[in-house]
Amino acid sequence: MKTAIIAGIVAAAAAVGVAAVLAGMGPDQMDGQMMADEMADGGMMADEMAGGITVAASFLPIYEFATAVGGNTVSVSQLVPPGAEPHDWEPTVRQVQELQEADIIAINGIHFEEWLGDLDAYGGALVDTSAPVEVMHEDPHIWLVPTNAALQAREIAMALAEIDPGNADEYMSNADIFTAEMDALDADIRAGLEGCGTEFVTAHGAFSYFAEEYGLVQHAIIAGGDPHGEASPHDIGDAAAHAAETGYILAESPSRLVDATAAEAGAEVLILDPLETSEGPYEDVMRRNLGVLQQALCTQ
Numbered sequence: 001m002k003t004a005i006i007a008g009i010v011a012a013a014a015a016v017g018v019a020a021v022l023a024g025m026g027p028d029q030m031d032g033q034m035m036a037d038e039m040a041d042g043g044m045m046a047d048e049m050a051g052g053i054t055v056a057a058s059f060l061p062i063y064e065f066a067t068a069v070g071g072n073t074v075s076v077s078q079l080v081p082p083g084a085e086p087h088d089w090e091p092t093v094r095q096v097q098e099l100q101e102a103d104i105i106a107i108n109g110i111h112f113e114e115w116l117g118d119l120d121a122y123g124g125a126l127v128d129t130s131a132p133v134e135v136m137h138e139d140p141h142i143w144l145v146p147t148n149a150a151l152q153a154r155e156i157a158m159a160l161a162e163i164d165p166g167n168a169d170e171y172m173s174n175a176d177i178f179t180a181e182m183d184a185l186d187a188d189i190r191a192g193l194e195g196c197g198t199e200f201v202t203a204h205g206a207f208s209y210f211a212e213e214y215g216l217v218q219h220a221i222i223a224g225g226d227p228h229g230e231a232s233p234h235d236i237g238d239a240a241a242h243a244a245e246t247g248y249i250l251a252e253s254p255s256r257l258v259d260a261t262a263a264e265a266g267a268e269v270l271i272l273d274p275l276e277t278s279e280g281p282y283e284d285v286m287r288r289n290l291g292v293l294q295q296a297l298c299t300q
């Protein structure tokens with residue numbers, strides 16, 4: 001029975017996208033089916049009877065925010081695994097099942113998780129962590145500002161408190177602790193970049209919010225938000241000119257485009273991690289990023 005359902009999901013997901021499949025099958029129908037299977041093999045039912053809340057988080061930062069506020073009470077899974085590229089991810093069959101079973105699906109939002117398809121299909125379980133954040137230009141990279149990260153984590157905490165009121169105080173106090181950590185990180189970034197240069201060159205434009213928040217100017221080789229997007233000759237030329245001035249390109253990873261632009265500009269490539277394919281943890285990566293920005297901006 002399970003095999004038949006999964007085969008059906010694979011075929012249909014390939015044809016029309018995951019959310020349409022979920023909507024098409026009807027969540028109740030699918031739940032009932034899987035519940036019956038689970039009771040038969042004694043799988044997930046044990047967890048559900050123990051009252052364990054499950055959160056499916058889209059990618060690393062969201063996973064960390066959910067873990068921070070959920071503490072030991074909540075079981076969090078990460079859909080896009082470390083090393084994979086979240087901009088154009090495709091969920092596996094097992095993950096479609098995980099999404100269907102999760103109490104909460106936590107996403108970044110702002111069209112970052114296009115691979116989830118029609119978000120309305122997930123109903124009340126969906127938590128769009130961008131809701132409390134001020135969004136600019138439909139750019140999804142809000143998580144790279146620690147005070148945004150705190151808001152995103154709190155959004156998940158509020159959703160947990162709503163479905164699990166017995167532990168609401170714990171979720172909200174975890175959110176307070178995380179917010180204090182993010183405020184301290186924010187203060188360190190602010191202090192660490194004080195009096196330094198302001199112009200920096202990136203590969204794809206992941207650091208627009210960061211730049212705006214800390215009074216910097218980002219010049220991206222690939223101006224659009226997607227690392228696999230097209231780079232226009234104009235943008236490459238502009239980035240190369242700024243790289244020649246600043247001496248650095250701050251890229252998520254070396255690539256032919258980055259290396260060629262760096263060679264043309266006589267610039268050095270340093271790694272500035274947008275926490276997309278990285279293994280984290282969030283705070284360590286952000287502190288490493290601060291060190292890289294200091295090397296690029298504060299030593300002239």
Ligand SMILES: [Zn+2]
Pocket residue numbers: 087141204206225226227274276
């Ligand atoms: Zn990105």
